[in-house]
Amino acid sequence: MDTDLARERILDAAEDLFYARGIQAVGMDVIRDASGVTLRRVYQLFPSKSDLVEAYLARRDTRWLQSLAAYVDAAAGAPAERLAAVFDWLENWFAQSDFHGCAFINSFGELGGTSPQVAAAARRHKDTFHAYLRELATAAGATADIGTQIALLAEGAMTTAAISGTPAPARQARQAAQTLLTLETGRAKR
Amino acid sequence: MDTDLARERILDAAEDLFYARGIQAVGMDVIRDASGVTLRRVYQLFPSKSDLVEAYLARRDTRWLQSLAAYVDAAAGAPAERLAAVFDWLENWFAQSDFHGCAFINSFGELGGTSPQVAAAARRHKDTFHAYLRELATAAGATADIGTQIALLAEGAMTTAAISGTPAPARQARQAAQTLLTLETGRAKR
DNA sequence: TGTGGGCGAGAACGAGCGTTCTCGACTCTG
DNA sequence: CAGAGTCGAGAACGCTCGTTCTCGCCCACA
Incomplete structure (x- = not known):
């Protein structure tokens, strides 16, 4: 899978989940499941959860x-x-x-x-x-x-x-x- | 310590802390430290954290x-x-x-x-x-x-x-x- | 004075979760 | 074909935290 596509899918999943349930209620494993992107790649693209949160809010x-x-x-x-x-x-x-x-x-x-x-x-x-x-x-x-x-x-x-x-x-x-x-x-x- | 006083001290601490930092960010041990009430008594008065949260909001x-x-x-x-x-x-x-x-x-x-x-x-x-x-x-x-x-x-x-x-x-x-x-x-x- | 029950202090337990590691498979190159 | 790097899948690690347990102490009461 393309890096850009993976990034987009992660952000899509993060947005859906963070928005619906709150940020702390959503674990990284749930984002992995929802996005179909492996945890390893999630952390390559967003070195920590707070980076993902920042990207979610920015987008x-x-x-x-x-x-x-x-x-x-x-x-x-x-x-x-x-x-x-x-x-x-x-x-x-x-x-x-x-x-x-x-x-x-x-x-x-x-x-x-x-x-x-x-x-x-x-x-x-x-x-x-x-x-x-x-x-x-x-x-x-x-x-x-x-x-x-x-x-x-x-x-x-x-x-x-x-x-x-x-x-x-x-x-x-x-x-x-x-x-x-x-x-x-x-x-x-x- | 009186039961009513303990209850009040717990709620005082819970209100300060939950309000300042958010609910999930405050552990029960922090409430114990801030209220000076033992964890055992906290759980006698509020059987679970969500009970304490409800009491906090109600008060x-x-x-x-x-x-x-x-x-x-x-x-x-x-x-x-x-x-x-x-x-x-x-x-x-x-x-x-x-x-x-x-x-x-x-x-x-x-x-x-x-x-x-x-x-x-x-x-x-x-x-x-x-x-x-x-x-x-x-x-x-x-x-x-x-x-x-x-x-x-x-x-x-x-x-x-x-x-x-x-x-x-x-x-x-x-x-x-x-x-x-x-x-x-x-x-x-x- | 002996005894049992409640209490405070803190350890312990178990689950959840952020983050990293392992292992096996695949790919690309010489 | 050989070997090295990369990746996916999932386990593992370490920490936090809600909740419960243990242990020693004190006090009421016979």
């Missing part, structure tokens, strides 16, 4: 943000609608059967207290996400602070959807975000 | 909500100010040196995928908290939906404060909550 970070941005770019053009599209994307995500909350919030909750690398990965991911929302907000004519407030709504929707098990928080957050944005940009209330 | 649930309610009750009377006081309380919490996010969000992220008891405890806690915010919102003349939206802001502030390490999200969330509430109750924008 998920870029893919998650890219998927979101692609969805937003595909949404019809008005800046306010682009912001609303963020919450539509979140709702789709929340409704997926394997949705289990934000991988970074989960990882931070699990290992943030003991692993500086995991804590830093979560911080970077959230920084990027919040900066993206601030961009969308300012493009829609609002202040960056409104973007920050909308980011809080998005974060709250993620944790609430995860814990409650329903995608409804996405709609609530979307509506609140629209209210904040509409008010700020001075348009009439619906 | 933290009631204490957290009681502390919040007491602060809100002490705040000056107008209903809208009571809601704002929630975010003042959050800001105080976030600024504490041992703040490490919401224990229930953290526990859910760590064990929600493998422990139905932990997942249920998180769900109950968040249900209660959100119901409380809906009460405060309706008492302030807004709809229950506004209360739900404000709950999302509070949740988002908790995770963002934890990951970013600053208490600033409390103020942002407070301002957004005020905006939502003010708009809804028809008062003039500041």
